[in-house]
Amino acid sequence: MLNIGQTENFSKMDKSQILAKFSSDPERYYKVSLFEEKGFVRKSCTKCKRFFWTLDQTQSFCPEDSENNYSFIGNPPTKKRFDYVQAWKEVESFFVQNGHKSVSRYPVVCRWRDDLYFTIASIVDFQRVMGSKVVFEFPANPLVVPQTCLRFKDIENVGVTGRHFSSFCMIGQHSIPNSQGYWKDKCIELDFRLLTEKFGIDKKEVVFVEDVWVGGGSFGSSLEYFVRGLELGNAVFTEFGGDLNSYSVLDQKIIDMGAGLERFAWITMGTPTAYDCCFGPITKNLIETVGIDVEPKLLQEYFTAISKGLRESTDLTQVRKSATKQTKIDEAKYNKIIAPLEGIYLIADHLRTLVFAISDGALPSNVGGGYNLRMILRRVIATMDRFGWNLDLKELADMHIDYLKSTYHELDETRNDVKTIIGIERERYGESKTRMKGIANTLKTQNKMLTVDDLIRLYESDGITPDFLKQEQIISEIPSTFYERLSSLHQSEKVEKKEILNLDGIPDTIALYYGEDPAEFEAKVLKVINKKFVILDKTSFYPRGGGQEPDYGKIAGFDVVDVNKHGNIIVHELKGGIPKEGQAVSCVIDSKRRDEITKHHTSTHILNSSSRNVLGSWVWQHSAFKEEDHARLDITHHSALTKEEVAKIEELANAKVKENIPIIIQNFDRGTAEQKYGFRIYQGGIVPVKSVRIVSIKDFDVEACGGTHVKSTKDVELIKITRTKRIQDGVVRLEFVAGKAAREYIKKHAEELQKQLHEKAVKEQSDKLREQRKQESREKIPALLRQVYEPDLIALKDNKIYVFEVKSRKFVYTANDHYDEYFHINFGEELVKHDPRIVYCGVFEEGGKVRTIIHAGEEASKQNKAGDIAKAISQILGGYGGGNPRFAQGGGPNKSKKDEAINKAKSMVLE
Numbered sequence: 001m002l003n004i005g006q007t008e009n010f011s012k013m014d015k016s017q018i019l020a021k022f023s024s025d026p027e028r029y030y031k032v033s034l035f036e037e038k039g040f041v042r043k044s045c046t047k048c049k050r051f052f053w054t055l056d057q058t059q060s061f062c063p064e065d066s067e068n069n070y071s072f073i074g075n076p077p078t079k080k081r082f083d084y085v086q087a088w089k090e091v092e093s094f095f096v097q098n099g100h101k102s103v104s105r106y107p108v109v110c111r112w113r114d115d116l117y118f119t120i121a122s123i124v125d126f127q128r129v130m131g132s133k134v135v136f137e138f139p140a141n142p143l144v145v146p147q148t149c150l151r152f153k154d155i156e157n158v159g160v161t162g163r164h165f166s167s168f169c170m171i172g173q174h175s176i177p178n179s180q181g182y183w184k185d186k187c188i189e190l191d192f193r194l195l196t197e198k199f200g201i202d203k204k205e206v207v208f209v210e211d212v213w214v215g216g217g218s219f220g221s222s223l224e225y226f227v228r229g230l231e232l233g234n235a236v237f238t239e240f241g242g243d244l245n246s247y248s249v250l251d252q253k254i255i256d257m258g259a260g261l262e263r264f265a266w267i268t269m270g271t272p273t274a275y276d277c278c279f280g281p282i283t284k285n286l287i288e289t290v291g292i293d294v295e296p297k298l299l300q301e302y303f304t305a306i307s308k309g310l311r312e313s314t315d316l317t318q319v320r321k322s323a324t325k326q327t328k329i330d331e332a333k334y335n336k337i338i339a340p341l342e343g344i345y346l347i348a349d350h351l352r353t354l355v356f357a358i359s360d361g362a363l364p365s366n367v368g369g370g371y372n373l374r375m376i377l378r379r380v381i382a383t384m385d386r387f388g389w390n391l392d393l394k395e396l397a398d399m400h401i402d403y404l405k406s407t408y409h410e411l412d413e414t415r416n417d418v419k420t421i422i423g424i425e426r427e428r429y430g431e432s433k434t435r436m437k438g439i440a441n442t443l444k445t446q447n448k449m450l451t452v453d454d455l456i457r458l459y460e461s462d463g464i465t466p467d468f469l470k471q472e473q474i475i476s477e478i479p480s481t482f483y484e485r486l487s488s489l490h491q492s493e494k495v496e497k498k499e500i501l502n503l504d505g506i507p508d509t510i511a512l513y514y515g516e517d518p519a520e521f522e523a524k525v526l527k528v529i530n531k532k533f534v535i536l537d538k539t540s541f542y543p544r545g546g547g548q549e550p551d552y553g554k555i556a557g558f559d560v561v562d563v564n565k566h567g568n569i570i571v572h573e574l575k576g577g578i579p580k581e582g583q584a585v586s587c588v589i590d591s592k593r594r595d596e597i598t599k600h601h602t603s604t605h606i607l608n609s610s611s612r613n614v615l616g617s618w619v620w621q622h623s624a625f626k627e628e629d630h631a632r633l634d635i636t637h638h639s640a641l642t643k644e645e646v647a648k649i650e651e652l653a654n655a656k657v658k659e660n661i662p663i664i665i666q667n668f669d670r671g672t673a674e675q676k677y678g679f680r681i682y683q684g685g686i687v688p689v690k691s692v693r694i695v696s697i698k699d700f701d702v703e704a705c706g707g708t709h710v711k712s713t714k715d716v717e718l719i720k721i722t723r724t725k726r727i728q729d730g731v732v733r734l735e736f737v738a739g740k741a742a743r744e745y746i747k748k749h750a751e752e753l754q755k756q757l758h759e760k761a762v763k764e765q766s767d768k769l770r771e772q773r774k775q776e777s778r779e780k781i782p783a784l785l786r787q788v789y790e791p792d793l794i795a796l797k798d799n800k801i802y803v804f805e806v807k808s809r810k811f812v813y814t815a816n817d818h819y820d821e822y823f824h825i826n827f828g829e830e831l832v833k834h835d836p837r838i839v840y841c842g843v844f845e846e847g848g849k850v851r852t853i854i855h856a857g858e859e860a861s862k863q864n865k866a867g868d869i870a871k872a873i874s875q876i877l878g879g880y881g882g883g884n885p886r887f888a889q890g891g892g893p894n895k896s897k898k899d900e901a902i903n904k905a906k907s908m909v910l911e
């Protein structure tokens, strides 16, 4: 059950057939020397017929069907008690004493395989993809590893069954049977001795059950070992390739023994659940904080019943129901003890998973594996809300790390980053909850069946998780296909469009760019396809790859417009003509273009590490693009970048440029590179080759990369971030320039800045002047009024104020652009107050429009209403106007019709 490292084409039919075949020849497949020496007997279970090996002659049931299963709860079969951390120390020391190397765990984020988000079994650590094949690379033989594994499939069981976790430690015992390693006999002997000698379990308690393993095109026999019905481990002997009809012995046989550390701790402690002994002080602390009155006897009975019940049914509701009935727990007691305990277990488990995942650089988001992390964090918060608990999640994360750091010291280094991310996520969820509740209420009133598509849409557009909908009782169950569908939506990477060419029989191209890298070279044309594609025996043209754009240049005088790699064959696309097959041609690459692309590529590495240093350990390269005159780097980060963050990143990057650090390129065996530099080298994704090219800028940045690089950081000259943008949840884009493009950018922006400053100064000057004039005009109002009253026609003309009088009607207007709205309102008002026969018309420009203000004196307004005049003027100006009989305003955009408009007003008043 534990080993699911090799998934794919799993067929139950095959499995039972293989098991039948192997079990029909137990001497060949299952009988190990230990069974012979100790006198194990082979039996067939009376109930399920499975074959098992035991020292207890009286036993007629397999461990899972045996009466005493789970009887270790409250009565452990070991002399010693080991909690989680101590249990690993015991296991580790046993295997090390017996010639194994203890290897540190690999990251839980599976950076070395692109078909898995998370490490799901210890064997995955050593699997590497080569083309369509999975190969094994072991850093030592034999070895043992405490591998943290993440599995989200049985999430509903976590906290409830007593033994399901969203992350657990798989004790991986791996061996290749060669001069250093061993095969079945030694493996089972060691596992038996581990249980009996180290853990002090009685020999008669250990039972081995015959089983088989099938997956990934290989299969073999396996022995699961149990103590009191609890499967502690499963030793898989991967031995054959093919299927049952046609198979052969593998070149590289492998022992894949996986055991659950949580279960090792549980069996020695005999606590009601494994959760009680695997989270250090956390479970107890939470029980006290929340204040549950635990009754140990009752819990023992209840969780034993749950464990036994799960053998009969997988329906959790049913299992819970019958367990409460058996142990006579009424509803009140259930709600007071069991339900909150389940909540505590869930919180402790989910937080531990988050600690590992975030520490290894994963971010909660709504894409890919990040979805699972966001989901479990929201489950934690939802559980707290449901019970009204106010727990400090950061403090709990601290407690996890403190407890685990003696085994996993790396957790201590990322402690603050883990807490930062948990804090941000919690805050975000809080902010979105009100909105989510609103949507949930609408859905409730609509009362319609939600399809998986609906759920995906709700999640993608509104961030509403199905867990939330379940909690709000809008859906009763989360459809099993939901998570799968959601991941597949986000999994498909953009596939580079490449023409499919027939390249049969063409040898691999010799890549000169990894060697002397000449800008000019002679080569032989091996093949011409479709009158535009040319394949040479060797080339210096760098093909498009890893986000780096291809080289341009000339082959035999014709333009090279694109270069792509098809397997190990490099294909040049030419324009304007093509050489002949067999011809020797001279080739020249556009070095200027290549140099600038190269500067951008090295800058990507510098910026990537600068971002991680400034922002946090969760920063990984998501993708990158490097052209001659610009580049971009997408990094994993939780929020949009602030101006300060961008400035800091740029500053650090340019400090590294100034330091003039030499860039060292070395080839390593993949396993060696991983051991030496860790998995941070896989910034650009997995590397499907045995030898990896490591590009290092001292220890500031070390990456596996196939691109072209400058010799020393100073060669990139300058790095300038031109724009940043949050392009999706958890991913931020940095657009930047380096080298010549950066110099030009700075120059252009300096000019622009200069221009802007100048324009600003000019405008400020004219604004000031206009303001000054207006002020002067306002101050002149009393004097001007006197000039109208007297009237002083010469002075009025100087001030561009015109007075007309026909019979007893008076029309006064001005279009002097020194006068503003304030002037016209006040001047006009005073004027008509003094002489009620006056109609005053002020015209001025403002905001690109002509505006007018009309005052009509009491007498004048009986003849012509101010509103009518404003309306008429505005019509001519192409706009709208209106008001009351005494005061109105209006205007329009047609500046050229200003005079016509004034004449209209004048004629309305005087004629």
Ligand SMILES: [Zn+2]
Binding pocket: 045, 046, 047, 048, 049, 050, 061, 062, 063, 064, 065
């Ligand atoms: Zn059985």
Ligand SMILES: [Zn+2]
Binding pocket: 546, 601, 605, 684, 703, 704, 705, 706, 707
């Ligand atoms: Zn690179």
